Amino acid sequence: MNIADLKTTLDPHGIGQEMYRLISELYPICRSITGNGFRETLSIIKTHIPLKVHEVPTGTQVFDWTVPKEWNIRDAYIKNGQGERVVDFRASNLHVVSYSTPVHATLSRAELKGHLFTLPDHPDWTPYRTSYYQENWGFCLSHKLFLELQEDMYEVYIDSSLEEGHLTYGEYYLRGESTDEVLISCHTCHPSLCNDNLSGVALATFLAQHLGAVSRRYSYRFLFIPGTIGSITWLSLNEAQASKIKHGLVVVCVGDSGKSTYKRSRRGNAEIDRVVEYVLKHSGNDYEIGDFFPYGYDERQYCSPGFNLPVGCLMRTPHGRYPEYHTSADNLDFVQPDYLGDSFSKYLAVLNVLENNKRYLNKNPKCEPQLGKRGLYGAIGGRSDAKTSQLAMLWVLNLSDGQHTLLDIADRSGLEFDLIRNVADILVKHALLQECPEPEQSRA
Amino acid sequence: MNIADLKTTLDPHGIGQEMYRLISELYPICRSITGNGFRETLSIIKTHIPLKVHEVPTGTQVFDWTVPKEWNIRDAYIKNGQGERVVDFRASNLHVVSYSTPVHATLSRAELKGHLFTLPDHPDWTPYRTSYYQENWGFCLSHKLFLELQEDMYEVYIDSSLEEGHLTYGEYYLRGESTDEVLISCHTCHPSLCNDNLSGVALATFLAQHLGAVSRRYSYRFLFIPGTIGSITWLSLNEAQASKIKHGLVVVCVGDSGKSTYKRSRRGNAEIDRVVEYVLKHSGNDYEIGDFFPYGYDERQYCSPGFNLPVGCLMRTPHGRYPEYHTSADNLDFVQPDYLGDSFSKYLAVLNVLENNKRYLNKNPKCEPQLGKRGLYGAIGGRSDAKTSQLAMLWVLNLSDGQHTLLDIADRSGLEFDLIRNVADILVKHALLQECPEPEQSRA
């Protein structure tokens, strides 16, 4: 079985539901860029794919950065004068600013205010805040609740630790025919936020699971990492091997109702860029494609000028373009199985083109070969439209001069990629076509 | 006299009428890809140009193909029970499927049906059908007539032969200053069909006749060949010389009332592509230009990847885009002298640009030369617009750096090619410009 078969046998609806179940399971865990919440998350993913867990000690120098202290938290609250928990970490881990230092104090409302974060424009929602690289503490709460806080003395308590420890990340490597790699990277460090990025975590998990079961031209590397520091750490520890990555995608925000959006790699015309553009163009759905810009997710690091890897970002609504982004409203209602399943299908379609996007040589390049004597008119079983298949054969023969990939041929002919690939297979079987060898350095 | 003079002296209306007369003369002949009808056609063309007739024996291997048996036919009919010829080859050679094997039998209407071809959507028209590479027989008739056939016993008779023989084609070579060639190719194998392709045959014949009478920069090769197998045969027998073809056009469907349509060569940006685009753009008529695709006429073979010759296809309405295509309605009413003459003019205009599209060097490239002291202001006799001529001189001088052809200069300046060429001649006479030598290998 290969990826093309996966594409026809997997039911997007079913996959979407599995993804949604995994998101639901991971949702309550308090994750950050380090700590036990991240480890617990990886151990759940491990029930689906046998990923390898790496632990990188605090203080490790990774390019211009240093692996930070490990953060863990057990409880946190703000109690009013009556001893009631008016803000309670147990209700939502978003209530505590991530990486808050431990605190236990009693403060007036005025003193407390400087440590509180709300969203006046969305008074029912709790914001998500972090303070990774500046030691501080704080609480996030709905603006509605904030307005209800009376003049009072408040007990604030954060039972956290910020200590020497490790940065943890998960890696799953699937060897293919070639050592050339496709990278699938997702940041896994956000707490109870579904679209950003439990949706990406779930998509990567099930993609990895299914790819593990089929034959592969490329090797695949899945990274479950904390945002920014995670990709920097991986690139730093794997600098020499990074050039094996021939194509890559950062998986984020793939569960909301918005249209598919692709952010090109820094190169702008890498094969992954052309493939995703082709898939979205022929998806039948609305979509948007934009150029690389140096902020967003981990593509910032993969596409830094010293690496310049061909890594794009295939998402639905991009970060910051939906109001629920980085708030408590990015919850289990905001992502839906059907959107997740649709995103999964598109990733699969992209990988299907990538895996099959080879270059061929017409072995009979002078004039057309006589298709009729080989019974190649109407040769594709089950196709009602024999004329289209014949046309596809003529296109493949005409453009298989070693300069054009099958995607080039699909693009130029306006015919669908799968037909072009199917026809190429038939022509290979009839010895009219042969695969071009790939450049030396990219063979296994 | 040169081609530019032809362009001004030849009357498109008159040429159109001559072309129409030749079409009328060739129309009744039953042609196929081999056989006496093809020979008779060439002998009539020979009354206009001294072409060379080649005979290639049946069984000759030409790349992946084999020259087929020669087909000839003397008579054919379907008689009803009363002995009446209800379908009669003598009335139209379209009534017999081309390459029909001999048959003489009596069949019921039901048995007969499997050998009959009609056009239900156009009940008055007879379709044109062939069975070159699968031995079979059949009749074509109007759907109206088909519906009138009663339950009856029918005598079918085809007095044909399919035997060892030859594939015949005509070739006319006109030597020019350079051995670089312009190819003009037309398929000559269709029976009583006017637009496809007696129109092309007539255009090629008169173009050859007139080019024979003028000085030529390029050598010209005219091919009157059967479709597909003819170009494959020629390319196979002339493989080593094919690279002399620097520009080429396949002439088809040039007599209908539709707009001019150009199908680019596979290269897409060959000089012939640019020249035709320029001519059509400045023709004052509506036109259409499209990219190469690997079906259509003999450009399929010329543009196969092993040759990739710069051969486009300049026509009016392309094959398959008019309902009369490959039916009895592609008759002497469907093509008209004026459309034929207009197509001829456009071919001439294309060749005029090709012949004159040279590259020059400004011999005084540092600052402008002083035109006034040479009397070059208003130097072009008969031109009312002295300012435009002066402008043309400045453009030619400015861009004649060996990088730009006269067509480049016409394109960039927006001035007409003939003015640019005229001005270049004047500047050469005043020693301000010299022609760039062409690359070694393309000189005679």
Add this chain to the structure above:
Amino acid sequence: MNIADLKTTLDPHGIGQEMYRLISELYPICRSITGNGFRETLSIIKTHIPLKVHEVPTGTQVFDWTVPKEWNIRDAYIKNGQGERVVDFRASNLHVVSYSTPVHATLSRAELKGHLFTLPDHPDWTPYRTSYYQENWGFCLSHKLFLELQEDMYEVYIDSSLEEGHLTYGEYYLRGESTDEVLISCHTCHPSLCNDNLSGVALATFLAQHLGAVSRRYSYRFLFIPGTIGSITWLSLNEAQASKIKHGLVVVCVGDSGKSTYKRSRRGNAEIDRVVEYVLKHSGNDYEIGDFFPYGYDERQYCSPGFNLPVGCLMRTPHGRYPEYHTSADNLDFVQPDYLGDSFSKYLAVLNVLENNKRYLNKNPKCEPQLGKRGLYGAIGGRSDAKTSQLAMLWVLNLSDGQHTLLDIADRSGLEFDLIRNVADILVKHALLQECPEPEQSRA
């Protein structure tokens, strides 16, 4: 102080008024391509900038041209039978065709007519005419006056001389860090015409004055020359050094109310072309950009194929596109201080980008540097929008791979050039960026 400071400290309104005053002072002088009027003009410019005056003898061969005789004029008139000066050089120097030979004769109205030039479409305006390279004489007058001329005998008198002498031009060279030059060229040969080209003369003068007071990356060369023969003469005498000109602008027609118009260099994609396009696009005003064509002003010579210098032409309404062009209506009302000042600002903005359009190398190219630990978030004083500055840093870091100039980065990011440059300076100070060395041959 550098050009960026000039841009912020100079008041366009004030500069516009200074330019207008200089134009008013130069307006009455009778200039031509040679002669004392040209010298007097240069001596007035010399009160602003210490330009060097060159005298090139009549008869000097300059490429295909010869320096013409020097022309001077003292008085001229047409008197009617009553002895009244009906046309009087003292009223306007436009009344005499420039380079008119001396004449003193009495002619009938009919005889006189062949020497009179008027503008029937603008009966109140006097045309501007020259006869540099054909010896002749003539008068220009309003069509209204022309119609009033009675049947009479007229005394015509032109007290001019056309003798061996010199062609005069002014040159001002400002040495910068590099010997690479920016050329600013203006034709200074027109008599009482304000937009064409006293406006250009005034702009060049004040630009030179202010550039003299600041530090410069480039050297600057200002040419005050007669049109056509002046640039040909300069190029001929300075042929070997012309290649030092890395960017150039011909300054003309910069005082009228029309929108800014840029005519690209012959190269079309030279750095000056990109810079001017960027500046006009971000100017907030309407503008127009067009390709090079080989007529117009001295760019014709700078862009002749033997030099092909990257010299464009930044103007307001181009020559010939306003009816006042080359008539007495191109007067002190037609140009206005505000338009002059606006043009000056745009030239300054162009030079500011040119001077700062360097290429840098990210010294920390693998993953992003940690900006936070360097205090670089919100590092730009006075900027309210810290987020935009941060974005600009990320863009500069991401694209500083030695391939992209700051203008490339501004273009691609959509951020303003000055912000990009500012941010680059800060990153250099923090040792995150270093300037790329320029190619050897272009250093001082």
